Amino acid sequence: MDQEPAPQPQPQSQSRPTLTSKPKRTVTLGACVACRKRKSKCDGNRPVCTCCAQKDTECVYELGPNEKPSQAMKRKNEEMQGELSNLRQLYDFLRLRPEEEAIEVLKRMRSTSPDVPPSQRIQELADFVRHGNSLIQQRLHTPPRSGPGHEPFRPVTLPPLRQALDSSGTMESYNLPYLGIHSMGYDGPATQRRRYIQDLPARTDGQSSLPRPTSIEAILQTPSSAAADDLVADPRLGYIGNWTCVTDDTGFLAHLFTIWTEREHVYYHFFDREAFLADLSCGRGDFCSELLVNVVLLSACFHSSLVKDRNKPFSETSIQTSFYHEARRLWDLEKDRDSLTKVQAGMIFYLAMAKYGRDRDGQRFLLEACMTAQNLGLFHYEPTHNCITPSHVSVDRWKRARAVTAWAVHNFQLSMSITYSFPVIIKNLPSLPIPYQDTDSLFRSECELHTILLDCVGIMQDYEHTVLQDAHSIDRIEGCYSRLRSWWRSRPDSLDPDKHPSQVHLLCAMQYNVNIVKLFRPVVDRKTPSEQAAPYVARARCVISDSLREIRRLVNLHDTHHGWSNAITFVIHGITVASFGTLDDMSNRVSSPPQTETDERYGGLVTCLRALTVLLSYSYYAQPIFRLLTQKCKTLGVKLPAEVQGALDYCTSEEWTKKAAELVSSQFIADTRSVSNDCESSTMDAVISRWEHFTLDDGQT
Known part of the structure; x- marks a missing residue:
């Protein structure tokens, strides 16, 4: 019998059952909107995918082909x-x-x-x-200059964001249409950022991490496009580089002026803006000067995130310090000259120094501004030689510019007197009528307010001579209170902070309530009120409590509508009054209130603290106020929110304390209740000088 041959070993691959291979799956980068909603598999066919074609539905793709x-x-x-x-x-x-x-x-x-x-x-x-x-x-706006190197007007063309992100090399140069603006290629915005933008690392020069406020606009809008927008909105700003030697980056200068208009001029109204810009673009010096422009740019730096070290006074690496030195040089050159622009520059110089925490040093600029205003006849009812209208200026523009300056300096020095507790410099009203009778209701309203405040400031600062047993003293207080309330109720609806909650409307409302608090503060701060005066002291406490509650409400509105990363920095004053007043109110209660944010007072205090942690990232003077406030919270056993700890660590560091003692020269009194005890020892520079000898844990102020 023949044997069958032995089976031969088969390759391993042939020992397994044969599998039917499936067609390779097509990868679809992005399904259409309809398939995503249905959770169907989309084959990505365009213009209509197979699934949508079968179901007869609209087929829309959010991604482009092969995107x-x-x-x-x-x-x-x-x-x-x-x-x-x-x-x-x-x-x-x-x-x-x-x-x-x-x-x-x-x-x-x-x-x-x-x-x-x-x-x-x-x-x-x-x-x-x-x-x-x-x-x-x-x-x-015909350009005043021509010749080689000065190009004619051309349309604005900016590099698209997508091209900037994708590009690996130098892009085509994108030209801007105004004189003095550099062509900005791929490295343009980056170069500008290296020069101006302040990056806050974890620790740089002893500075711990501070909050870095951002917004969707800050994320999406590049510095170059912001500058172009400013110039398109008002081409006259294309000539601002002619008035300063600090930098020839016209786009950056235009950005500074625009942001200053929105964050300072809108509230203080230092000058007639149209007259200023007309002279700026035409090279005339009646309503514009190198001094005024450089002081404006100095103060504007506080409000721009493009400026490095803006919260570090006199930093050698900041362009803000260069504007300061140039403004000081120009101020000294105008020592013996009286002009409207010098009055305006003096006010802005004082404000900039106050934001540095050096309002004592800034006092000289404000005093000279007031003296110059009087020399110009802005407060004299008899005509002077300085009232004569220049032949090349229209009579209406000249009168308006003088009136705006007169009322601006009157309002400003009076407001600063109340804020920084120094005697009023100019004690009579301007000799010129309030301008803008048909427009600018905000400025006219503020002029009317300061007319009332001129009569009230004596009571606000009269801590020693307010005699509550004297009916005349009470009548004066009640008379001022009644006038302030009448003024507030008569304001036009366009200024209502609830109907139109702009930053400036909210700030004006805060300041109105701050003035009421200061009007009644001398009454409640008296050490030993008599039994006869007790009822009026109780009334004063009630009025103050109502005003503090309203300020907290306005702070919450500001927080909701605007946040704090681009605030008008004078809002710090209202926040300070509300914070310390709230702590006083809480400490006077028999039983401690629940320290949760559902409690109106504690919740308002927490909002104020959070606001200061943002403000101190670009306004130096918010830093010592924040430290003093947190210090008092700790003394009273008030719980601090966890998110303020980073700023607190920074403002209580040994290095910060040493620098603050060297820098701050301020007569500002944050804790107003301490005024009745010792005014001079309550000023911020006196408080800070004592900080060198103890830490926050000592619980002292």
């Missing part, structure tokens, strides 16, 4: 940046341009076809503002 999600994110950021920039330009155009030009844009807005997408219509309106109106702007 990755990261690329789509860049594209969306570019679109958001473009739309934000367009909206900002439209807003600034409507706010800053003459009424007839603004009305033309409004007409175009209202003529929008319903078929046009909103983003497209916004782009068309922005293009009209940028380019369609450029011929009008050129006719209105």
Whole structure:
């Protein structure tokens, strides 16, 4: 019998069952919107995927063909940046341009076809503002300089964000249309950031991590586009570089002036803006000067995130210090000269020094500004030789500029007198009528307020001679209180902080209540009120408590609507009064209130503390106030929120304390209740000088 041959070993691969291979799955980068909602598998076919074709539904893709999600994110950021920039330009155009030009844009807005997408219509309106109106702007603002190196006006062209992100080499140069502005290529914005932007590392020069306030605008809008927007809104700012030798970066200078207008001038109204810009663009010196421009830029640096070390006074690496030295040099050159611009510069110089925490040093600038104003006849009812209108200036513009300056210096020195507890410098009203009778209701309203405050300031500062047994003293207090309340109730609806909660309206409302607190403070701070005076002391406490509650409400409104990263820095005063007043109110209670944010007083105090932690990141003077406030909280056993700990560690460090003792020269009194005991030892420089000898744990103030 024949044997069958032995089976031969088979390869391993042939020993397994054969599997049917599936077609390779197509990778779809991005499913359409409908498939994502249905959680269906989308094959990515365009313009309509198979699934949508079968179900007869609309097929829309958020990603472009062969576009990755990261690329789509860049594209969306570019679109958001473009739309934000367009909206900002439209807003600034409507706010800053003459009424007839603004009305033309409004007409175009209202003529929008319903078929046009909103983003497209916004782009068309922005293009009209940028380019369609450029011929009008050129006719209105003829450049004063010409010659080699000075290019004619050209449309604005900025590098797209997507191209900037994707580019690995030098991009095409993007030119801006105004004199003195450098062509800005790929390294333009980065160079500017290296020069101006303040980055806050964990520890740099002994500085611990401070809050870095951000906003969607700060994230999406580059410095270069912000500068271009400022120049488009008012091309006259293209000439600001002619008035300073600190830097020739016109875009940066225009940015500083614009942000200063929004964060300081809007509240203080130091000068007639139109007269200033007209002279700035034409090279005249009646309403503009190198001194005034450099002081404005110095003060503006506090408000710009592009400025390095803006919360470190006199930093050698900050351009702000260069503006300070240039302004001081120009001030000395104008020592024996009287002019409107010197009055205005003196006020702004004082404010800048106060923000440095050196209001004592700034006093000389304010005193000289007031003296110059009197020399110019702004407070004299008899005509002087300084009242004569220059032949090249219209009578209306001259009168308006003088009136604005007179009322600005009157309001400012009176407000600073109340804030920093020094005697009023000018004790009579301006000889000129309040300007802007048909416009600017805010400035006129503030002038009316300070007319009342001039009669009240004596009571606010009269801690030694307020005799509560004297009916005359009580009548004076009640008379001022009644006038203040009547003024507040008569304000136009356009200034109502609840209906129109802009930063300046909220600040004005805070200051109104601060003035009421200061009016009644001497009454409740008397050491031993008599039995006869007790009822009126109780009334004063009630009025103060109501005003403090209102300030806390306004602080919460500000926190909700605006945050604190771009605040008008004078808001620190209202926050300080509310904070220390609230602590006094809490300490006077028989039983301790629940320290939770549901308690109105404690919640308001926490909001004030959080606000200061942001403000101190760009306003140095908020730092010692924050430390003093947290110190008092600790003394009274008030719980501090965890998020303020980083700022607290920084402001209580040995290095910070030593520098503060060297820097601060201030007569500001934060804890007003201590005034009745010893005014001089209660000033901030006196308090800080004592900090060198103890730590926060000592619980002393």
